[in-house]
Amino acid sequence: MQLALIRVDHRLVHGQVTMGWTRSVRADALVVVSDRAADDPFEASLMRMAVPHGVAIEIWGVTEAADRVRAANLPxxxxxxxxxxxxxxxxxxxxxxxxxxxxxxxxxSPGASVKLTKEVHATPEEIDAWKALAEKGVELSVQWLPDQKRRSLNADVVRR
Structure with a gap:
């Protein structure tokens, strides 16, 4: 398994992902990590229908995904x-x-009261999560489409 891209997007599987990002990173599989989607057969079904032909999709809850990462059991x-x-x-x-x-x-997210960028609004819990990721040395790059310029979010969240 090669992790081609990690994307945080509240819409999960949608046109920008299926047409833009999947093609750009030449993904063989999408792994959706969401308790909501994993627990909702209708939502999971809609996601499966949106995936391009030839691209696999797995939909896991957060705990299952963490267990699979720990066991190196990814597609x-x-x-x-x-x-x-x-x-x-x-x-x-x-x-x-x-x-x-x-x-x-x-x-x-519902209740997101902090506007970090035009695209990214956050709850206090999400601010803490963004900070924790930045402190681990993760570069947080806001970018809607593959051909657009990236904008670092790290300085914005560390200041908060």
């Missing part, structure tokens, strides 16, 4: 890992995920 090939919030990402790093960069799309 073969180039994997695009998707989570909705940085809070869902922290347990994966605690389980041994060691990537140095996280790509960030739109993140707007």
């Amino acid at each position: 073969a090939g180039r994997v695009l890992l998707l989570v909705a919030t940085p809070v869902d990402l922290l347990p994966l790093f605690a389980a041994g995920l060691s990537n140095t960069e996280v790509n960030i799309g739109g993140v707007r």
